[in-house]
Amino acid sequence: MQNPDSKILKYIFILFLTGTQLAQSQSVTSKLNTADSLFLSKKYTESLAVYEDILESTGKASPAMLLKMAYINEGLENFGEALYHLNNYYSITSDEKALTKMRDLAATKDLEGYEASNLDYLLKFYNRYRLLFVAVFAALGLLILSMIYRQKKKHNKAAPTLGVALVLILVIGLYLTNFSGIKHKGIISSTNAYLMTGPSAGSDLVEVVGEGHKVEILSQQDIWVEIKWKEGRAFVRENNIKPLP
Numbered sequence: 001m002q003n004p005d006s007k008i009l010k011y012i013f014i015l016f017l018t019g020t021q022l023a024q025s026q027s028v029t030s031k032l033n034t035a036d037s038l039f040l041s042k043k044y045t046e047s048l049a050v051y052e053d054i055l056e057s058t059g060k061a062s063p064a065m066l067l068k069m070a071y072i073n074e075g076l077e078n079f080g081e082a083l084y085h086l087n088n089y090y091s092i093t094s095d096e097k098a099l100t101k102m103r104d105l106a107a108t109k110d111l112e113g114y115e116a117s118n119l120d121y122l123l124k125f126y127n128r129y130r131l132l133f134v135a136v137f138a139a140l141g142l143l144i145l146s147m148i149y150r151q152k153k154k155h156n157k158a159a160p161t162l163g164v165a166l167v168l169i170l171v172i173g174l175y176l177t178n179f180s181g182i183k184h185k186g187i188i189s190s191t192n193a194y195l196m197t198g199p200s201a202g203s204d205l206v207e208v209v210g211e212g213h214k215v216e217i218l219s220q221q222d223i224w225v226e227i228k229w230k231e232g233r234a235f236v237r238e239n240n241i242k243p244l245p
Contacts, residue, residue, distance in 0.1 A: 028054060032065070044072045061085075063093050079109055080211030080242075084187045087214070087244050094128070106212070112230065113185070113214030137173040144169060186225070186243040188213040188236070195234035199224035206234045217243060 031054050038047035051069050055061050061069070070085035083102055090098040106114035126133065144166045151159040191211050196203040199221040206229065216228040224235045 028058060035065075036068075039068055039072075044075060048072045048076075061088070063089055066092070067098075074105070078211075079105065079111075080187055080189045080191075083111075083212050083214070084189070084242055084244070087187065091245065106214075109210075109212055111212045111214070113216075134173060134177055137169055141166060141169045141173060184217040184243065185214055186217050186227070186241040187211075188215065188240060189242045190240035193236050193240040195227075195229055195236055196224075197234065199226070199235045203235070206232075214244075215241070217241075 031050055035047045035050035035054070038044075038050065048069060051061075051065055051072075054065070055069075066085045066089040070082045070089065073079070073082035073085065083105060086098050086102050086105075089095065090102070103114050105111075144162055148159050148162045148166065151157065151162065188209060188211050193209050193211070195206040195209060197206055198204075218226040218228060218233065220226065220238065221235075223238050225238050225241055226233060226235050227241070
């Protein structure tokens with residue numbers, strides 16, 4: 001039998017956690033209201049500081065908050081930050097206007113990595129509805145399995161064609177479950193980021209680039225991130241790039 005004192009302590013602990021979470025939620029809401037008020041008053045730098053504090057403390061941001069942070073950073077000519085927040089906004093909402101804005105801004109600043117192919121759109125569509133695709137193939141697999149069972153029970157003979165179809169459905173289903181096709185990308189966040197041929201400051205210099213370029217992240221070695229750059233590869237320090245979620 002459980003000790004009554006331990007039950008009391010358990011309830012107190014639960015109440016403490018609930019109260020702490022509620023207080024944190026109220027604090028975030030209060031900060032967000034303050035930031036929104038400052039934004040409406042056109043006190044953009046002050047509101048940005050509060051938004052950034054919320055994002056840093058919670059790791060979360062609403063689409064509206066991301067749009068405001070992008071707008072402020074663009075006005076401050078922090079194009080790397082503006083594009084970073086626009087990318088995050090687009091990943092949540094799939095708003096085509098945000099995609100157009102990123103392309104226009106990238107074209108104006110001659111930034112790499114904002115060309116989107118038909119394959120990119122297909123992969124994004126697939127990843128959004130991946131569970132649905134998997135469910136459809138699972139349903140097809142069960143249907144074929146039931147047909148094989150009926151064939152065996154009713155006619156007492158195998159159904160090789162259905163067996164091949166079942167194997168094919170299972171293979172495709174497993175592939176869809178494990179395949180995403182998503183390439184990990186990041187935004188160059190430094191105004192002077194040194195791209196090197198290797199993961200060392202002693203390597204040869206490839207190029208010095210400004211902020212805002214979107215690049216594919218290939219790997220990481222200590223403080224160096226390997227990226228795809230134009231037709232080749234390069235390494236950049238991790239504090240000069242912000243990975244996209």
